[in-house]
C-alpha cells in the first residue's frame with residue numbers, strides 16, 4: 001500500500017466525521033483538508049450524549065450536562081428522564097480535543113475534486129490509498145438531481161447563542177406549527193449562555209422569521225446567527241471508490257436532526273476499516289465492504305425515522321402532545337430511547 005501515493009489516507013472535512021476517522025489512523029500518513037481552520041466554523045447546536053464526548057476524549061469541551069429532554073407541544077411539556085445525559089459543548093474545544101489525538105497533517109484548502117485515489121484542492125493535488133469524503137451536507141448538495149435535494153429530504157437549521165443562563169434544566173424542543181410548520185424549535189442551555197434555534201424539514205420555511213418569532217415570544221432578540229443543512233437522506237457509503245462519512249453520507253438522523261453522534265460513530269468504524277487494511281489485515285475491497293455493511297445495517301431504522309418525521313408533520317399538535325405524555329413513564333421512555341440510540345449508533349456509557 002505504501003510508497004506510490006503521497007498519503008495513506010486523505011480526509012476532506014475536519015469536523016466531527018473527518019476527525020473521528022483521523023483518530024483511528026494514528027501511525028499512518030494522513031492528510032486532513034478543510035477550507036477553514038479546525039473548529040472555527042460552528043454550525044450546530046452542539047448537543048450530544050455524554051458517552052459520545054467520552055468516546056472521543058472531548059469531555060473538557062462540555063459546557064453543561066442535561067439529565068432530561070423536554071418536549072413542548074399541544075400546550076403541554078413532556079419530560080423524559082435520560083439514562084445517559086446529553087451534554088452541550090464548545091465546538092472549537094471539542095474539535096481541538098479530537099485533533100490533538102490524531103497524527104494527521106492539516107492543510108487549509110478547499111477540495112475541488114475527490115476521486116478514489118486523488119484529491120484536487122485549491123492548494124494542489126494529492127494522491128492516497130484511500131480518500132474519505134467528510135465534507136458534511138455540502139457534499140450531498142452537490143449530488144445533483146439524484147441526490148436528496150430532489151427527495152426534499154434535507155433539514156434546514158438556524159440558531160443564535162445568547163449570553164443568558166436558562167434556568168429550567170434539560171434540552172427543550174418545541175413542536176408548534178405556529179412557529180415552524182414542519183420542524184421544531186429548541187432551547188439548549190450551555191452554562192452561562194443559551195442556544196436558541198429553529199429547524200425545518202422543508203425548504204419553504206423562512207427560518208429567520210421563525211427564529212425571530214420564537215425569540216419574541218420569550219422576550220428576546222437574536223444575536224449573531226449560524227446554521228446549515230441537515231443531510232438526512234442516506235447516500236452510498238462508498239461512491240466511485242471514495243468513502244463517505246457523516247452528513248456527506250446523509251448520516252444525520254431524520255425527525256431529530258441528531259448528526260454529531262452518528263458522524264462520529266460511523267467515522268470511527270470507517271477509520272478502523274481503513275486502519276485494518278493499512279496494517280495488512282485485509283484488502284482494500286474488504287475494507288470498503290466492511291464499512292458499507294456496517295452503515296447499511298442501520299438503513300432500516302433510518303427509513304423508519306424518515307417516516308416518523310413525515311408523520312409528525314401531519315399529526316395535530318394536541319394529539320402529538322398526548323402521545324408525548326403517554327411515552328413519559330420511565331420504563332417506556334427508556335425502551336424508546338434505548339432503541340433509538342442502539343439502532344442509530346450508540347457508545348456504551350462508562351462502566352456499562
Ligand SMILES: Cc1cc2nc3c(=O)[nH]c(=O)nc-3n(C[C@H](O)[C@H](O)[C@H](O)COP(=O)(O)OP(=O)(O)OC[C@H]3O[C@@H](n4cnc5c(N)ncnc54)[C@H](O)[C@@H]3O)c2cc1C
Nearest residue numbers: 013015016017035044045046047111136157246247259260
Ligand atoms: C443549526 C443546526 C443545529 C444542529 N444541532 C445539532 C445538535 O445539537 N446535535 C447533533 O447531534 N446534531 C446537530 N446538527 C447536525 C450536525 O451539526 C451535523 O450532523 C454534523 O455537524 C455533521 O458532522 P460532519 O463532520 O459530517 O459535517 P460538518 O460538521 O458539516 O463538517 C464538514 C466539514 O467539511 C468542511 N468542508 C466542506 N466542504 C469542503 C471542501 N470542499 N473542502 C474542504 N473542506 C470542506 C467544512 O468546512 C466542515 O469543517 C445541527 C445542524 C444544524 C444545521
